Amino acid sequence: MTIDWRSKGFWAPDEPWTASGNPSIFGGGFTWPLMVVRRDAVAANVATMAAYCRRHGVEFAPHAKTTMAPGLLDAQMEAGAWGMTVATPNQALVLRRLGIERVLIANEVLDPTALSWLARESAAGWDVYFQVDSLAGVEAAAATGGPLRILVELGHPGGRTGVRGLDALESVARAVAAAPGLELAGVTGYEGQLPTLPEVDAYLDLLVDGVERLAAAGLLPERPWVSAGGSAWFDRVIDRFARLAPSARVIVRSGASVTHDDGFYRTRTPFVRVPSEGPLDAALEIWAQVLSVPEPGLAIVGMGKRDAPFDEGLPVVWQRRRAGALSNISDISVLKLNDHHTYLSFGDADLLPGDLLRFGISHPCTAFDKWRDIPVVDEDRNVVDVLHTFF
Structure with a gap:
């Protein structure tokens, strides 16, 4: 360049x-x-997070939107990252062109143009996932015919995206499970906007309750993906999600850790x-x-x-x-x-x-x-x- x-x-x-x-x-x-x-600081940070995730038996999918810099994404992948997280289909397209083999879009996707592309790339073998938090999101994804891998998202009051409450979580999960071409791969959430440790723990405990409820209803695969974890509370994610071990595979998504501040x-x-x-x-x-x-x-x-x-x-x-x-x-x-x-x-x-x-x-x-x-x-x-x- x-x-x-x-x-x-x-x-x-x-x-x-x-x-x-x-x-x-x-x-x-x-x-x-x-x-x-x-x-040297970047190399140390990448090694620290890789070792931390290995010690705790979780996967790491750092949020690429922090840097969108191939040199840093490659360093994290070489250190053992499970994949990369992005916020938008456009960022997913960039990572697809950069050769990142596994991507999690931490958002609902409703644009039919982007959804059609995701379904096509998924059919071609790309390991890509995204979130839904509404029946409208399920319908938009199902309209492509798939194949698409879906994580249902639980939110919290006053927060960003994600259904509010476990009844809504189960309703959306049932819609995904019933839609041809869609695969319900797991459950996700984001705790980063919560200001205190008790609030974070309470939300994460509710998310674990949701995973257990969906599993008991036969809606999840044998070992679903369960994901959360910004850069401020990933230790609490690991602590509260320990209740799911070994029945679930945990992904944390800290993006800022690569450079810190x-x-x-x-x-x-x-x-x-x-x-x-x-x-x-x-x-x-x-x-x-x-x-x-x-x-x-x-x-x-x-x-x-x-x-x-x-x-x-x-x-x-x-x-x-x-x-x-x-x-x-x-x-x-x-x-x-x-x-x-x-x-x-x-x-x-x-x-x-x-x-x-x-x-x-x-x-x-x-x-x-x-x-x-x-x-x-x-x-x-x-x-x-x-x-x-x-x-």
Whole structure:
């Protein structure tokens, strides 16, 4: 894939950019802002999650929508991932073209164009699954003639998708089981929007009750797939789903774990609760330049909402680079982001126009989509690879 003037952060005004000799990001081939991925942190995170799932006897289908970067998806598959999770048929199409052999669409699919394609690819041997939470979803899937593999989804009050209650779950499951061309493969849910551990456990226990109810009614296969688990509560998923062992096969779907972060997931990762099982390391950072110090205690940085996530917390400042020297820096707060500017409040910190700052980010799921090409760097910030994203 060509990297040239169209790739933000790479400085290639005339000829395509090339990675000859593992160039430093500070060597003139890049401009600011620039998001990079730390190779060693990613490798450690991938290994940590693979080992964690093996220890607990569960399958891992990380959510590809976090990165949509083939280099990272391949690394997770090579480490033993069962497959990949996506949010949309379009993302499923990307993964099909990338050669991912097993995909779970964690949503209901109602578009007849997409459903027809899924049925065709399933008939050709692709191992693809998606969710339903309504009779309308079952009817739309059945209209293709199949074959399609279905997971019925249980939700919770105030949550996202998923039927509300076990009666509705059984009703949808019976419709799937009765529809020609559809295979009821299991049950799924998502606990990530619940704020407290008791609420998470209560919801997951209800989901287990639902699995047992459908199994008792003869609606599920001998060993159904049961899936849940975002990046904040996957330890509770494993704990509460243990009641189903060995009659069910559990899939967890943490997507943010591959890069982790310095904000939202730094405080919410399960490895805060069970540190002996982790840790994960923040692998994403953005380098940006101080553009102005227009008044005492205020600095303006050339990085904004086009470059950094802001939906689940603002970036944090870790280091300053000046005249080639790197130093840790504190007493700085990010106040807000505009489209292309970040406002910093600082006390005793020494900031000057032209300083480079290293930022950690919060919520990787809304970071990758802002960058077409992302350098992968070693710990000296030399470029060892480039990730390409498909959003």
